[in-house]
Amino acid sequence: MVQRVGVIGGGQLARMMIPPAVELGIEIAVLAEQEGSSARQAATLVGDYRDEATVLAFAETVDVVTFDHEHVPQPVLRALVDRGVRVHPGPHALEFAQDKLRMRERLSELGVPVPEWATVRGPDELQAFIDANGGAAVLNLPRGGYDGKGVRVVRSGADGADWFGRGDFDALLVEELVDFRRELAQLVARRPSGERAFWPVVETVQRDGVCAEVVAPAPGTEGGADRVRTVTSQIAERIAEGLDVTGVLAVELFETTDQRVLVNELAMRPHNSGHWTIDGSVTSQFEQHLRAVLDLPLGDTAVVSSWSVMINVLGGPQSEPIDARFAQAWQSYPGAKLHTYGKDARPGRKVGHVTVVGEDLDDVAYRARAAADAFDD
Known part of the structure; x- marks a missing residue:
């Protein structure tokens, strides 16, 4: 049936x-x-x-x-x-993706490494946290933020005064301002019967709080015995099991300058950091998510080439539909895979992405970026 x-x-x-x-x-x-x-x-x-x-x-x-x-x-x-x-995933899991305070509380209970954090209910508590953490911190609205929204760097309690009492929030999340060398993302799929499948950890590049580029695998982690690769998969497995997540789970992470790996965000669905899997993996995150929520055997997550680079098309051409630029990109970069989201162009909006796969990272990255440039005015 x-x-x-x-x-x-x-x-x-x-x-x-x-x-x-x-x-x-x-x-x-x-x-x-x-x-x-x-x-x-x-x-x-x-x-x-x-x-x-x-x-x-x-x-x-x-x-x-x-x-x-x-x-x-x-x-x-x-x-x-x-x-x-x-x-799938159920409400008991989704609550931790919907509320950052609940997420930080539960991840801390699970022993998952996260930035130093606290619940604050007013400017004085915020100031105390800032003073104890080097004079700066990151303030978050507990719910509703994404792509850099609902997050701000603060250097005094007064910097967050307008957020206290906003909406139905009786408290906010404040975290240390992490000194990181790069951002990573680890995807895992889990089905109700417990089977799990992992893709390689990837490096993500953010611009103005929005993911602009993904490199798979994260450079330096392509070796089977790499420490970061081992740590990120262990973290993702602990979260998937501890929160009873069904489907694809994306764990966004910081790799710090002092060689720690800390969890930043969670997404319990296919995620921007996994779009490269459509063209760069035997089984894409989208196919795997469908398999997982139906409790079907999971697919192979092996890569089809040594490197994949995915570039988001942000904003798109303002003078004409994005599809009008396809022929130009195909002509110049026939190996690039172009994906459009059927959206009207708007500054900063994700309207599509470009993926290139291959054996030489510098060449793959160059071709992906150049093909994506065809969609800029």
């Missing part, structure tokens, strides 16, 4: 689940937020993911529910579970 996966959220992550679903013989349905979403090819319902009745009606049409994002409210998630719907 053909199984049907329901994805809540109509963004590019849902869009990129569609091709592997077709290849696997799986039906896919999407609850999109609006008409004309990135995943409009599979959108069977347009509605508000915060509305319990809408989400329950969508869930009745599928065999398992999963997500394009982590923003579905906990009461709605719990209502799905109470109705007997298979939800």
